[in-house]
Every structure is written in C-alpha cells, then in structure tokens.
Amino acid sequence: MLKRKPVNSTFLLVSILLLALSFFRPVPWFVFAFLGFIWFLLTVCGSFFIQWNYHFPSLNSKKDISRNHVAITFDDGPHPLYTPKTLRLLKKYNVRATFFCIGKNIQKHPEIFKEIIQEGHTVGNHTFSHSNAFGFFGTAKVIGELSKTIELVEDLTGLSMALYRPAFGVTNPSIAKAVKKLNLNSIGWNVRSLDTTFRNENQVLRRITSKAHKGDIILLHDTSEKSILVLERLLVFLEESKLKSVTVDDLLQIKAYV
Numbered sequence: 001m002l003k004r005k006p007v008n009s010t011f012l013l014v015s016i017l018l019l020a021l022s023f024f025r026p027v028p029w030f031v032f033a034f035l036g037f038i039w040f041l042l043t044v045c046g047s048f049f050i051q052w053n054y055h056f057p058s059l060n061s062k063k064d065i066s067r068n069h070v071a072i073t074f075d076d077g078p079h080p081l082y083t084p085k086t087l088r089l090l091k092k093y094n095v096r097a098t099f100f101c102i103g104k105n106i107q108k109h110p111e112i113f114k115e116i117i118q119e120g121h122t123v124g125n126h127t128f129s130h131s132n133a134f135g136f137f138g139t140a141k142v143i144g145e146l147s148k149t150i151e152l153v154e155d156l157t158g159l160s161m162a163l164y165r166p167a168f169g170v171t172n173p174s175i176a177k178a179v180k181k182l183n184l185n186s187i188g189w190n191v192r193s194l195d196t197t198f199r200n201e202n203q204v205l206r207r208i209t210s211k212a213h214k215g216d217i218i219l220l221h222d223t224s225e226k227s228i229l230v231l232e233r234l235l236v237f238l239e240e241s242k243l244k245s246v247t248v249d250d251l252l253q254i255k256a257y258v
C-alpha cells in the first residue's frame with residue numbers, strides 16, 4: 001500500500017526533474033498542476049482512509065486469527081443514556097467489547113466510565129475534545145489532547161491507556177508524531193457500520209453482517225437509540241454465526257494498558 005514518505009519523495013523527485021527539463025524545453029503548466037492535484041488527492045485519501053496506513057500504521061483487523069472472534073468497538077462515549085444500555089446488552093449476551101472514550105465525556109460521566117471497566121470491557125483514548133478541527137491541530141496540541149485523557153483516566157482508575165482510536169478516523173503527520181511520542185497503538189477498523197449517518201437500522205446492520213468474518217474489528221457508536229437496536233440484532237447474528245465479540249486487545253493479542 002502507498003505510504004506518505006515514499007509518495008512525497010517520488011513527487012518531489014518528479015517535480016525537480018520536470019523543473020530541470022523546463023530549462024531545456026517548455027513544460028506546460030498543467031503538467032505541474034496535474035502532478036500537484038494527484039499528490040493532493042493521495043494525501044487526502046491517505047488521511048481519511050485509516051486502512052491505507054498512509055501516515056502511520058493502525059491495527060485494523062486480525063484476519064489470521066484461528067478463534068471465531070471479532071471485536072466490537074464503540075466510539076464517542078460515555079453517553080449517560082446509551083452507554084448503560086450498551087452495557088446491559090453486552091452483559092445479556094455475555095460478550096466483551098472496547099469503548100474508545102472522549103475525555104470530556106469521561107469527565108462528565110466518570111461512574112459510567114468506571115462501570116465499563118468493571119464489566120470487563122476495554123477502554124481506549126479517543127481524544128479529549130473530539131474537535132471537528134482535530135485534523136488541523138499541530139503536534140503539541142494533539143499530544144496535549146491525548147495526554148489529558150490519559151491522565152484523567154489514570155486519576156480515575158489507575159489504568160494507563162495504551163490504545164488510541166483516531167477521531168473521525170483521520171490521520172496526518174501531527175497525529176503520527178503524537179502516537180509515536182506517547183507510544184500508543186492506533187486501532188482502526190475493517191467494518192465501518194456508518195451508524196451515525198442517515199442510514200436506517202436495517203442498512204447499518206446489513207453493512208456489518210453481509211461480510212462478517214472472524215478477526216473483524218467493527219466500528220459502532222454508543223451514542224444513539226439506532227445503534228442500540230443494531231447492536232442487539234448484531235449480537236443475535238453473531239451468536240447464530242458462532243462468532244463471539246471479545247475486547248480488541250484480546251483479539252489482537254496486545255496490551256490495552258501500560
């Protein structure tokens with residue numbers, strides 16, 4: 001797959017060669033414009049498609065797993081209404097999951113956050129503010145966001161979180177540096193439910209179940225009634241398919257806490 005550094009080096013080299021050539025014979029301006037456009041397109045796609053591992057690697061699935069396990073992950077909680085509902089469903093079907101929580105929501109609902117851990121689920125970092133501008137933050141600001149949530153959770157539970165789920169799935173060089181500096185494992189997904197979009201419950205469920213496979217990392221959000229309805233049907237489907245949800249660290253055989 002394409003990676004940022006070789007792509008940038010290649011485009012730089014081609015630009016220099018074209019510039020050198022332009023001293024000997026005219027090179028039309030649109031050749032440079034086209035080159036710049038392709039570079040821009042690759043950079044944008046690499047920043048938005050986490051599976052590309054363009055800026056830094058994320059763990060997106062565990063396809064070589066022998067056990068019939070998948071990992072359901074929930075982003076954006078804890079939510080005062082839907083996280084407890086999610087926890088009740090997971091308990092009813094006796095499965096484990098992973099919650100990538102937003103720092104400011106942990107601050108608002110510390111008891112629900114602690115309950116997630118007490119129920120045997122894993123928690124991970126999903127930034128402090130989940131700002132819409134997160135992709136434009138510089139390295140220091142990204143490190144500040146991730147550290148603030150790590151410290152908050154350490155104070156609350158004594159656990160030092162080592163897993164990070166990129167907000168909006170966006171990656172870039174600043175986030176790459178922050179993840180490296182804080183020694184975090186970036187966790188992506190290979191099944192995106194799109195449960196926060198306009199799609200209805202059936203469409204969301206079909207997106208997950210139509211290609212369900214052991215080793216999948218499934219992205220849901222514990223933030224709406226629709227997701228709760230999808231979750232219950234998904235848990236029934238998994239049970240019938242002899243697939244079981246485990247925590248993402250269990251699926252990937254990595255450590256969730258330092």
Ligand SMILES: [Zn+2]
Pocket residue numbers: 075076126130167168
């Ligand atoms: Zn999110």
